[in-house]
Amino acid sequence: MSEKNRDGKRTARERMAIEREKQRAADKRRRALIVGASVVCVLALAAVVGVLAANAGKGGKQSDSAGPAVAPSGAVGKDGLAIPVGRDSAKSTLTVWEDFRCPACAAFETAYRPTIHQLVDAGKLKVEYHLVTLIDGNLGGSGSRRAANAAACAQDAGKFLSYHDTLYRNQPQETQDSFGDDDKLIGLAGKVPGLDTPAFRKCVEDGKHNGWVAKSNAAFRKGGFPGTPTVLFGGKNIYADRTMTPAKLKLMVEAATKR
Structure with a gap:
């Protein structure tokens, strides 16, 4: 080479x-x-x-930890997980599982509120409200829990229903966790005469009923309900009944009253 x-x-x-x-x-x-x-x-x-x-x-001062399950004043049912509205003598009971961040719950309230109030005021219907935190679990945030705690604080003050309705009338978009701000919840209390007191503010900021809300949510999950709202009348979920209307509910309650 x-x-x-x-x-x-x-x-x-x-x-x-x-x-x-x-x-x-x-x-x-x-x-x-x-x-x-x-x-x-x-x-x-x-x-x-x-x-x-x-x-x-x-959002405020309250801790994310649930703490002890302190039921609000006058809570009824198993483990005291329901907030009652109406007279005990009413022959019909409506059981409502709801989440203050849930848009379907707000839609139900808007459609049925006048009829429910009319029947409750007439002594023909009692409503038992169970508060859950479904949206917090699905989308994150703390608005469901904080709003439920604030509503329980309003129950302590004897003003649950008025505050309950105020929360739904001022519900933010589902993806906006505005109710996760205690100042927002306290501000809305100003729309309910006599609710915005030092005792109410402390109850909200301390998350006094967080543990109770967590226990209510656990009962909801254990119950295997399809979602919120779940509205039970005579053991049947009438919210799932596509033929149900406020007028039909009124007829059902009137019929039960006459028995």
């Missing part, structure tokens, strides 16, 4: 070695970039979680 050919092959091998070294270096840089990007993503995710946690804590 001539010297010239040997030099050519050697040069080719050297070029190949140089290219392999360049490729190894490029691979090393690419791996470093991938690892670096992964770290940035993890840190970014951690930052987002931190911001969400920080925002969740801006």
Whole structure:
């Protein structure tokens, strides 16, 4: 083999070695970039979680821990998980499982409120309200829990129904956790004469009934109900009955009253 050919092959091998070294270096840089990007993503995710946690804590003073299950004044039923509205002598009982962040619950309230109030005021119907935190569990936030606690505080003050209706009339969008702000809930109490008192404010800010709300939500899940609202009359979920109307409910209650 001539010297010239040997030099050519050697040069080719050297070029190949140089290219392999360049490729190894490029691979090393690419791996470093991938690892670096992964770290940035993890840190970014951690930052987002931190911001969400920080925002969740801006709602007020109450702790996220449930604490003891302190039932509101006058609560009835198993484990005292229902807030009653109406006379005990009423022959018909409507059992409502609801979430103050739930738009379907607000729609039910808007459609049925006048009829329910009329029947309750006439002594023909009693309503037992069970408060749950379904939307908090599905979308995050604390508005369902905080609003339910505030409603229980209103029950302590003897003003549950008025505050209950006020919350629904001022319900935010489902994806907006406005009820997660205790100041918002206290502000809405100003729409109910005599409710915005130091005792009510302390009850809201301390999350006095958080444990009770958690226990009510656990009972809802254990009950296997399809969602909120669940509205039971005579053991039947009338909300799931597409033929049900306020007028039909009134006829059912009137019939029960005559028995």
